[in-house]
Amino acid sequence: MHPRPGFADTPEPPYYAVIFTSQRSEVDEGYSQTAQRMVELASAQPGFLGMESARDDQGLGITVSYWSSLEAIAGWKAQLEHLAAQAAGRQRWYDHYAVRISRVERAYAFDARR
Amino acid sequence: MHPRPGFADTPEPPYYAVIFTSQRSEVDEGYSQTAQRMVELASAQPGFLGMESARDDQGLGITVSYWSSLEAIAGWKAQLEHLAAQAAGRQRWYDHYAVRISRVERAYAFDARR
Numbered sequence: 001m002h003p004r005p006g007f008a009d010t011p012e013p014p015y016y017a018v019i020f021t022s023q024r025s026e027v028d029e030g031y032s033q034t035a036q037r038m039v040e041l042a043s044a045q046p047g048f049l050g051m052e053s054a055r056d057d058q059g060l061g062i063t064v065s066y067w068s069s070l071e072a073i074a075g076w077k078a079q080l081e082h083l084a085a086q087a088a089g090r091q092r093w094y095d096h097y098a099v100r101i102s103r104v105e106r107a108y109a110f111d112a113r114r
Numbered sequence: 115m116h117p118r119p120g121f122a123d124t125p126e127p128p129y130y131a132v133i134f135t136s137q138r139s140e141v142d143e144g145y146s147q148t149a150q151r152m153v154e155l156a157s158a159q160p161g162f163l164g165m166e167s168a169r170d171d172q173g174l175g176i177t178v179s180y181w182s183s184l185e186a187i188a189g190w191k192a193q194l195e196h197l198a199a200q201a202a203g204r205q206r207w208y209d210h211y212a213v214r215i216s217r218v219e220r221a222y223a224f225d226a227r228r
Contacts, residue, residue, distance in 0.1 A: 006174040054168045060120040062176040098223040102216035109212040
């Protein structure tokens with residue numbers, strides 16, 4: 001849908017969205033490297049459709065990743081290096097997070113240039 | 115699910131999520147007042163369950179609002195003052211946005227304090 005920076009170029013619905021809302025802790029060590037590595041790894045997973053992410057200056061962030069199926073999401077959750085990153089996230093990098101798995105039913109967009 | 119600041123205290127699924135990803139323009143006039151007013155108005159709409167929002171220092175933001183039904187989402191989209199704000203958003207405040215309407219099937223959370 002979007003060739004714009006920061007926007008995921010997703011296909012027509014239906015597809016799936018994992019909404020990851022998180023509050024970062026004060027521990028920075030290793031975070032940005034691991035976050036970058038997880039983007040690379042997720043992008044290479046079967047069924048990955050795209051990702052959008054924003055974090056404010058208070059450390060509250062929302063990352064939405066898009067997937068072709070629930071099986072693709074389960075595959076990503078169980079990926080070995082990702083499992084290790086999830087554990088490190090709980091131990092060090094996040095005070096709090098919520099994960100919601102949803103099925104995208106409808107989508108539309110606006111572009112001021114068009 | 116969350117009494118934590120910035121996190122929506124949503125019920126058990128199923129419910130609906132509107133994922134609004136946006137790139138702000140360079141026009142600030144009126145934006146923050148209108149954004150704040152829309153949060154107040156949405157919160158008073160029938161079927162509103164909560165909202166989470168983050169915007170980074172490049173102006174890329176993700177706001178997810180949670181609703182009890184597709185009818186509740188349609189009611190909010192058609193709310194008169196919100197319609198005017200949507201038009202102003204397209205004219206002034208956003209270079210680009212994407213809206214995805216999804217049905218939350220599963221949800222879980224982590225809290226480092228527990």
